[in-house]
Amino acid sequence: MSLPTETTTRTTSRTTTTTAATAPASTPAAGPTAKAAGIAAAVRQAVADGLLGADRPLAGFVDVQGVRDSVDGLHEAFGEVPDVLHTFAAKACALVPVLRLLADAGMGCEVASPGELRLALDAGFPPARIVLDSPAKTREEIREALALGVALNADNLAELDRIDELRPTGSASVVGLRVNPQVGAGAIGAMSTATAHSKFGVALRDPGARERVVEAFVRRPWLTRLHAHVGSQGCPLPLIARGLATLHRLAEEIDDRVGHRRITSLDLGGGLPVNFADDCVTPTYAAYVAALTAAEPALLDGRYRLVTEFGRSLLAKNGFLAARVEYVKDAGGRRVAVTHAGAQVATRTVFMPEAWPVRVSAYGPDGTPKEGPVLPHDVAGPLCFAGDVVAHERPLPELAEGDWVVLHDTGAYYFSAPWAYNSLPRPGVYGCLRQEDGGGVAFATVRTPQTVREISVESGLAHADALLESSA
Template structure:
């Protein structure tokens, strides 16, 4: 990272005009994608990157070059993927809350769509009764009810999950009936969660799903053609390396051990990885604007430009989301030596806006550069508008012959772009 910081300082990319920014390691991302394809090389697998984790156009163009698909949590994300050139059949439209118009448009555009509930099934069935065009893959999301991981916010396979239809003994027959009554339902989808979920729970979810597919085969033989096993493999926020227990090859080996039929080629298989591909490729930087050290016996407070505006989960749930930090001087040199314990305050106007507390850093001073590691997923994509703080620029980088080459993914937001969110200057009668 030292050479990247040096290049950023050399190019004057972090200053009063742009006090925070994000960088993304394209070489690292390529290696992560290569490890995924090496573990799951079969041509009946479609690996769809979860756009919600990091929706920047320049990054998604790299995803497209790898031949991946795009998993979309909203209709807007699906259109975003289409406009970037993703094949409609590789656009996985997964929103848990869809309007009729969105669902009908998705069908006409040829997106693979996973329905969430019985009302969506009814609405799509009514539309298809009068629709004469080709029908793409349409699936139903079921909840395998295999339990929760360490982080309840991203655990989606408990009985109280808001996603999909829970597959229980008293609901099983009803779900089968949906497939019997709607021959256009040709896919099945699960997603048990992401960070903090044990690997065996992912495997158990797929195992439950596959057993249910076998039941469907006995009732509606040949109807199910696509199995979407979701994504969500955990990574690490506290270690510099990816956890060995969660490699894609380990996941493949466990799936093959428990569900060898999954690899027979009978079904098209879809995966939806995001965080595990992206997280460690990203890094966020912010100027330390000031250091408050007035109260004897209290930790100094670093005042920075990053907080809830870009890290809402880290601020509100610090017990489940903590990053690694390092510190560089304004001229780009890493600071070493004796460390002190500090709290890191963000720019938003409420007392709870702390990026982190009790962080050890070497002699932090105003104008230093605070580096937040492992921010390539679910940070900038969660940017909020409170206080109208301008979103910083985003840059990709590669190393060519050992030299860092930066490319701009997104310029820093302008005041005009930010204010456009708050509507027009003059109201209009409607």
């Protein structure tokens, strides 16, 4: 089987627990063509099954076994840690069937809004395995979490005052406080949450802040968790580890001040950056564990229960988007392929292309990998603004109307977080199920394609005359 341009090897996040000295920087490839062949088989079958076609020009796909393999790799990497709850950051793929798959694989869930909390509960996560993080929780949101027994991390000291008022006696909720270790930014400022002026958490290095944090714990016996988040994409492991090591030192200080054990758990918020350049999984979860151990050897010794909040690193490489090429033209000496995948699904890629590049590969109308002379293409989207381009001057076999392009590593934040500009319908999303007998790929519907009628209903159709009546 020939392979599409820019598709390389397949790998998963499966790793083994290693020491700081031996942790690999990346996961070895499972085979030279396994991932490319799997995607090609899925695209070809999706076209044959009608999931992709002229009337369905865009769809997202999730590799179900790949997700399970990534979760297994996470658990294996932390295999020597005595007590850890791994939660999935719902924002990375806010689709109930995907969340239910993760719950079945042994994950908890981190949520950051009432909507995400509802999705987590509907997906089957027990409240005790859900953590609520948000910088703007209302009193009602706090009240609901405390009533359900959902863990929550207060973003600031004022929020602790609200919890003082609302917390019922005997609440089962674990309550923590988010601190900002202020260790600096990674390569993407907007994705860095431990800068001097970050909107998140209590700025720990500001004058008097550390003492106020310690006093907050001294005065509240029910406040037992510390939480920090440095960032993920664009943040190197040493920076992440340095920020999270701060939690352990602060916990020891709080326990010393209280005079007995007060802190019972540390929430290591945030996740890992993802390599979008090729199929290699780097950094691995084992490398993350090694970096934490190097920054603070006692962090993983079991004194404190750990909570993790991985999202992108579990899903990104286990999903892809396939989009139909509608037109091809030349402009200013460039070949432009106008497709149905633009900023409505690849918002970050379109607006921050240097920070969020995606790989693109080409397939023919029947879903088989495209061959032929390679030309530089601009791969554009369908939205009505000039910047709606997902890739510039990419070398691809010459594209034509009816071909397909695949955007790789888009399982997190792409098809599950659409932008409603131009009122384009949200694409269908399908789980790819590998057949044991080698019989190809079967699909499970994760989300049905949105219809234009549903867009109209969502946009106020039931109240179409409301403004006319009010002005009569």
